[in-house]
Structures are given as C-alpha cells and as structure tokens.
Amino acid sequence: MRRIPFVLLLVLFTLPGCHRSAPVGGSSTANSQKSFPVRGKILATDPTHVLLDHEAVPGFMDAMTMSYKLKDPSVVNELHPGDRITATILVDQDAAGFRNPQLDHIVIIGQAKPDYLPRVQYHVPQAGDDVPNFELLNQSDxxxxxxxxxxxVLLATFIYTRCQLADFCPRMSTNFAEIDKALAADPALYAKTHLLSISFDPAYDTPTVLKKYGEAYTGRFAKETFSHWDFAAPPAEKLPAMTQFFDVGVTPGDSKSLTHSLSTVLIGKDGKVVAWYPTNDWKPADVVAAVRAAAAS
Known part of the structure; x- marks a missing residue:
C-alpha cells in the first residue's frame, strides 16, 4: 500500500492543478457533490483532520493512506489512532475532477485501546457462523x-426507510429489487430462496411504513404479496443484539437521520453464514451467482 505524508496530502487536495479524473461510480447531488463509502483504520488525528489507512474506494481511489478533513470537527475527540471506522467521503466535482474531500457519517466499528473500548463489541460475520434465531415484525404485522x-437460502440486508444517501439504503433496496427479478426468472431457484430487508429504525419503520416502502421497491404496489421478500424490523429492545451480530454500526444523526454502516449477508439453507458484504460495491449479478451456488449445495 502506497503511503503519502500527512502534510503533503493536504497540499495535493488544495493545489488547483492537482485533481483526480472523473469517477465511474458514486452518487451525485444537485450541487455536483458525490459520496463514496469507505472503511479503514485511523492512524492520526488533528483538530480538523484524520489520517486514514483505508481500503479501495471503487470509483474514487485505490487503497491508500489519506488525510481527510472532518465535515464535523467536533467528533475528533471520539476518534483515536487504531480505531477502525466506516464513513462517507464527500467530494465536490467539476470538469477538472474531485475537490475538497471531507469525511462524514463516521461509525466506529472497532476501537483500539482498552481504556476507550465501547460497552459492546461488534461481531464480524464469517462463513460458517451460526446465525441466531432473531425475531422481527414484518410489513404484514x-x-x-x-x-x-x-x-x-436467505439474503438479508440492513436499511431504514428515511435514509437519504443514495449509495446506502436506496442502493441496497434497488440492488435487492434487481436480485428479486433475476431470481424470479428461474421458478425453481425462486422457490429455494428468500430476501429480507431489515430496518434498524423500528420506532419509525412500523409495519405500515415498511409495507409502503416494500411495495415501491418491488414495483407491484397494492398487488405485492411479500411471499419472497420481507421488510421487517426487530423489536427495539432486541435491535442491539442483531446489529452487533451483523456488524451494523448505527448512531443518531441530524434531523432524525441515522449514521450507519452497511451489512448484507448470505445465509445458507443450514442457517449458517455463507458470505458477508460490508460495503456497497457488490454487484447484483455476482450475488445472484452466489445465491445460486448456495441453493445448489
């Protein structure tokens, strides 16, 4: 992994002639701002920036050590060297490329030192893990x-219906809609599979809300029977156990929004984890292939 000095990186992103090329992915807003999910480890902090050793960010850059300005500098006191995080990279885009990268929606998924360990530890799903028998209330109450x-074979993902980040919950639900249609094209495979969208906002995402949300994404609206794809939320008191098992970090944001990480899991016929997708860069066609293989095993 190539490393660039902290100060030099700040200069690179402020010089007018130093820009990255236009992306192939990410989400756009009216003011030409794009967002990209990122996972990595914090190496250093200052009052307004973090130095992040991060994984590849499809459509933005390869795995790299990078300095990012914090959109909300007040969170820096909660961040420590060695912490593992998920976050959103926000960048402005013009004809020359990307400008002004900022880090937002930071969720700490693993802390570095015992003196500031969280009260709970998140489980990272691994192939072969037994999935607990979690209880949920679905769109049909x-x-x-x-x-x-x-x-x-069960394919599950985590969402909440008020999510406004196009690359997060809306993308997961759009991907699941594509997967649902692909599986329906093979009736034998369709009968061996099921989809489940799990909300981590049970206070707002009631069965009525989930029903309307689900009908919109399946495209069947009032004709939807939800025989193959459930939309459900665990009871509030049981939500932490479920999000911790599936490594979903959720913290309150602004305007009743939730800052969260992503988690999509493929569960085999035996109730064990087959594969786990902690980002949004997976392709529906690849997951359909994995579902098909799991159903045939």
Missing part, C-alpha cells in the same frame, strides 16, 4: 424468525 427460513 406478523412476527417472523430467521429460523423459519431454514431450508431456503
């Missing part, structure tokens, strides 16, 4: 349990 899907 019925209690469902993950164990009822044993014998079928």
């Amino acid at each position: 019925r209690l469902i349990h993950l164990s009822q899907f044993k014998g079928r």
